[in-house]
Amino acid sequence: MKTLLSRLLxxxxxxxxxxxxxxxxxxxxxxxxxxAATHRDxxxxxxxxxxxxxxxxxxxxxFFSLDLxxxxxxxxxxxxxxEKQGYRADDVTEAAxxxxxxxxxxxxxxxxxxxxxxxxxxxxxxxxxxxxxIADMGNLGGLTTPVQAIRIGCNVYDWPTTTDDLxxxxxxxxxxxxxxxxxxxxxxxxxxxxxNGHAVMPIDIIPEWNNEDASTKPxxxxxxxQEFTVFQYHAGARRGNWVGYLIVRKFGNNVDTEQxxxxxxxxDSGQRRTMKITIFNSLExxxxxxxxxxxxxxxxxxxxxxxxxxxxxxxxxxxxxxxxGKAPPTFGVTxxxxxxxxxxxxxxxxxxxxNFAPPERHLLRQQKDAIESFLQGKACKLTMMGILENVPDxxxxxxxxxxxxxxxxxxxxxxxVQSYMADKPWSGVGVxxxxxxxxxxxxxxxxxxxxxxxxxxxxxxxxxxLGRIAVKPNTNMQKDEIVIVVGLQPK
Numbered sequence: 001m002k003t004l005l006s007r008l009l010x011x012x013x014x015x016x017x018x019x020x021x022x023x024x025x026x027x028x029x030x031x032x033x034x035x036a037a038t039h040r041d042x043x044x045x046x047x048x049x050x051x052x053x054x055x056x057x058x059x060x061x062x063f064f065s066l067d068l069x070x071x072x073x074x075x076x077x078x079x080x081x082x083e084k085q086g087y088r089a090d091d092v093t094e095a096a097x098x099x100x101x102x103x104x105x106x107x108x109x110x111x112x113x114x115x116x117x118x119x120x121x122x123x124x125x126x127x128x129x130x131x132x133x134i135a136d137m138g139n140l141g142g143l144t145t146p147v148q149a150i151r152i153g154c155n156v157y158d159w160p161t162t163t164d165d166l167x168x169x170x171x172x173x174x175x176x177x178x179x180x181x182x183x184x185x186x187x188x189x190x191x192x193x194x195x196n197g198h199a200v201m202p203i204d205i206i207p208e209w210n211n212e213d214a215s216t217k218p219x220x221x222x223x224x225x226q227e228f229t230v231f232q233y234h235a236g237a238r239r240g241n242w243v244g245y246l247i248v249r250k251f252g253n254n255v256d257t258e259q260x261x262x263x264x265x266x267x268d269s270g271q272r273r274t275m276k277i278t279i280f281n282s283l284e285x286x287x288x289x290x291x292x293x294x295x296x297x298x299x300x301x302x303x304x305x306x307x308x309x310x311x312x313x314x315x316x317x318x319x320x321x322x323x324x325g326k327a328p329p330t331f332g333v334t335x336x337x338x339x340x341x342x343x344x345x346x347x348x349x350x351x352x353x354x355n356f357a358p359p360e361r362h363l364l365r366q367q368k369d370a371i372e373s374f375l376q377g378k379a380c381k382l383t384m385m386g387i388l389e390n391v392p393d394x395x396x397x398x399x400x401x402x403x404x405x406x407x408x409x410x411x412x413x414x415x416x417v418q419s420y421m422a423d424k425p426w427s428g429v430g431v432x433x434x435x436x437x438x439x440x441x442x443x444x445x446x447x448x449x450x451x452x453x454x455x456x457x458x459x460x461x462x463x464x465x466l467g468r469i470a471v472k473p474n475t476n477m478q479k480d481e482i483v484i485v486v487g488l489q490p491k
Contacts (some may be wrong), residue, residue, distance in 0.1 A: 013326045021033050026053075027096045029078050033058050035087075036105040045084040045106065052080075063101070065306035071097050082106065085412060088478065127205040129157040129265045130172040132209075132235045134183060134246045136257050139283070152217035152231065154181060156211050159275040163293045166279055175210040177236040177390040179203065185222065186230040189301055189311045193231065203269045207425045207488060209237075210308040228307040232299065238390055240265035245299040247307065254374060260297060290371065310379050360393035362487060363400040368407070374463040375408030380456050384414035385479060386432075386485035388425055394486040395419075401429070401484060405460070418483075427488040428468030431458050432480060435473030 023385040029049070033042045048055045053067040068078060072140030076096045083089045087106040096104045138151040157165070157171040163169075181202035201220040209217060221228065231246040242263030248257040262276040276296035282289050297303070305311065383401045387394035398417050406412055434453040448455045448471060461469050467490050477483070 002149070002385050005138055015049070021075045021135070025191065026289060026316070027068050027072050027074050029068065029080060029094050029096055029102070031064055031080075031094070031102040031104045033062045033064070033082065033104045034105055035082075038105045042084055042087070042106055044049075045082055045087075047080055047082055049078055049080040051076075051078045051270075060456045068096055070116045074098060086416065102173060104106070104201040122240065128160065128172075129240070129267075129273065129275075130156050130174040130176055131159055131240065131242055131261065131263060131265075131281050132176060132179065132244075132278075133157050133259060133261055134231065134233050134244060134314070135259060136246075136248070136255065136283075138280070147224055148246055148250055149221050150229075150255065151219055151221050152183065152246065153217065154203075154209065154235075156209065159277075161277055161293070163291070166293060171211040173211075175208045176240075177208055178392075179206045179209040179235065179237045180332060181206075181233060181235045183220070183231055183233040186232060186304065186309055187406075189304060189309055195301075195304075197232065200231070201233075210413075224248060224255075225253065226308070227415075228309075230304065230307060231487050232295045238392065247299075253285050257283075258294075260299060262296065265326075283477040338418075361397045363397065363404060363464070367466065367484040370464040371401075371404040371460050372408040374460045375405065375410055375456075378409075379480070380405065380410035380460070381451070381453060381480075382412045382482050383459060384416055384418060386418045386420065386483050388485065388487050389419050391486065391488055398484070398486045401486070403460075404464075405457075405484075410457075410460075425488050426470050427469075428470055429461055429466055430470035430472050430485040430487055431479065432462070432474050432481075432483040432485060434475065434477040434479045438473040446473060457482055457484065 013098050029052075031047075034040060035042055041058075041060070043058055043060045044064060045058040045062075046055060046065070047057065047066055049062050049066060049068075051068050051072055053069055056064045056066045058064045063077070066078075066080060068233065071484050072078070074096050079091060079093045081089070082104065084106060087108050087351075090104075090106060092102075092104060099329075132154050133156070134156050136150055137153040137155075139149070156172045157174055168319050179375045180458055181201065181203040182199060184195075184197040185200050186195055186197045188196045200222060201218060213225055222231075225414065227250060229248045229250070233244050233246070236243070242261055242262060244259065244261030244263075247258040258280050258377055259277075260278040262274070264272050264274040264443050266272055278294040278296050280290065280292050280294055280466050283289075292454070380407055382402075387398050402412055402415075402417075404471065431454060448458060454471075458469060458471060461484070469478040
């Protein structure tokens, strides 16, 4: 009896030890997750698997260890699912192991790139900043015959500007974004310090202006019918505004020019930085012989009179009738900071008034309601919102559109608003989605089939009457990605 009892106890102990041994033989899948773009550790990523006892989360260094269910042996393949906000979800298959830590990369969500990114023109408090300078870009005549005409255009220079920069033509490598420009030729002076003139180069919103393609941008050929020809200009760009002049003196085969410009820009910290410069150039027989920087000189009416600009009792161009008791109208040009850039000078030119601060776009209540109403009961999934780089009001407008889609029940996977550059900026709102073989209709428009996810989003935007909706299929995106991108303000 004692022997039988001893045998039974031994069997129980053996079974218990086997059970403990089996419970202790838990195998794992271990990994180290990094960002595929930056190669930095990704902390806080969620790891799950149907073969796991419970989910896991990567630590601050991107490592995780997933405990696998009983019965899983080293070497068994285990499929794991990885999620992290701001990254594309991924599924990978690895072998269970107690000795291997698998390297895994997550791909961040990106709005499809539409072209190379160019340097920003937003100045810091210490860095140089770009400014526009109206310049002589070519003459008709001047070698063996008298100069007959001058071509004026706009170059970009950095402030501070040295005489050496001017002599060697070292312009800025930066761009002026959303440049607006009005150049007028001064014809006469009228009583009350009024300048009469006519527009020779009005430019309304050029998205980007730099010296690389300045020769392809608008310019103007102006005949030189007298000894002195005078131009005034007003310019505005993102965070900056300027007022300037160009005086051209023709004598025989030679041309002298004096260029003056003053203005200011707003730095990243909100500090306003100012600049003033006057430049003198002399061309003899078509060859630049003198370039010098002078102390800044205002283009006063006294100077204009000394240059032979005539004084007339009436403007050369017909003006609207003046109301009794009111001052004559001034040519007010505003910029994004809201200041007047031409200091209330009066130009009785054809009234090409350029407003450098167009009203910001906002989603109206009825537009928001239209999007919400359209989306009711429809399946809608939006990856994220995007904006074109350097569009001042795009960020707020994009957030308002995203909020309207969320209110209508649309899922927005990523709450970020991604900005990027485009080789050919467009106006309005664009819808980007994956399509390897887009179909084009007879009028050149992209055909989007009914019932597709992108068609739901396009129709929702159209229901709000937001203006132009640009449909942009893209092969650089994931198949399930749809991105709404806010472009330039429609003209």
